[in-house]
Amino acid sequence: MSEQDGQVSILAGNSRVYLDEDGKITVEAQDKAFDTALSFARDYQNKHGWLPRISVAFDHHGIFRLQFLRSKLTNSQQRNPRLNHLHAVIQRVFLPIAEKYQIALSDIHVIHEDSARQHIVHILASEHIPQALTRRMLSADNGAQQVGSFCQASPHKLTCAAITKEYFERAAGKQKGRDDVLEVFFEESAWSNRLIYVRGIQLSHMLGVSASIRLNLVNGENGVSRGEIIRVGQ
Template identity: 60%
Template sequence: MDQQNTDISVLAGNSRVYLNNDAVIVVQAQLHAFDAALRFSRQCLDNGRTLPRLSVAFDHFGIFRLQFLDQNLSNAQKRRPRLSHLHPSIRHIFQPVADRYRIALSDIRAIHEDSARQHLAHTLATADIPERLTRRMLTAAPALGVHADHGDKAQKLTCAAITKEYFARAAGDHRQPNTLLEVFFEDSAWSDSLSYVRGLQLSHLLGVPAAIRLNLVNEAGEVRQGEQMTPR
């Protein structure tokens, strides 16, 4: 793939937010992945390219729009929030890294699990998806991690299906054959490496045309770069 003619999108980690027993927001942020993704994006800018389309995925308990957004937002901002639209306690976690690389929180999209689930449910209800693929998207048993605790109906969606939706949304308007989605992630209890691999495979099987590369970031901030995977 010609890097100079490639539209680059970046998924900067898969963090998790929830309310504890005292109704205080807890943020389990993949900050190493976020840092590596923003460092990569700053390098793109310094090399004369445009800023990649940046996104962060959020798993969560509860209702994202009601519990994890800031106040006084427009309906459009609630539907498609940026990191700058999130609750101050969440913004506070990501702001220092964004400041380090001189990238505004308003330039980073927030992809949340509620929206991903709604779109997947609509797709499954209306699209003609082969059974061999729906078996990868649905399971009779609860999915692993945070995805498992959203009620009986939500439990039927697999982690691979949720991850596929994150990838498709992160690629965004650049979902063309010359698009490269760089995914930076950490191996965590709610976001394991196998789910990312299965999500990548499912993305291409369901028609996402972008090339996707998985970049695993360890606790030292070191990046293990995968190969660019393109649809067959």
């Protein structure tokens, strides 16, 4: 299967933001993954005539909407932020790359850890999740309490695979058919590595994400190692 068989969406790196000891915003950006992803998006648009859905994920400390969004946003913008809705300090990191490929920050969706955690906890509390899958979503020492067929747990005890699954599902957007492809661009880091992402793919497909997913590892020289497209059932 190639990208032309279905719709394409892009996850343009998994960056990290936090407040330092002086309360200043610090950005650990996966800028090489972001650059490579936007280059892919621009080439795709030139070839097919439309810009794929682009998202960027943020791990973070603290409360994202209070610390990392700019002020005076609508409720809708706070719930579904774009890159131009983030604090100016964060925008300045990504803007030069976006401008290089003539892609507006307003065209790039933001996925953040707070929202991902809240949604997963809601799923665990309200849906019938098989115990085998629950174990993949919760760390072994979480102290989770089984209540009937539900599992109630602290959001701070979710596994990296569970968070990654949520990132993938949101990045895929409405492109969720088996022939649709989510292209994931990432760099190896303490919070982002191939093993976590492979587990995230497995969990995504087990929990109903039907889009196919490909991992694209971006190295320090802006080279990219493209993996195989993983379909549901593989």
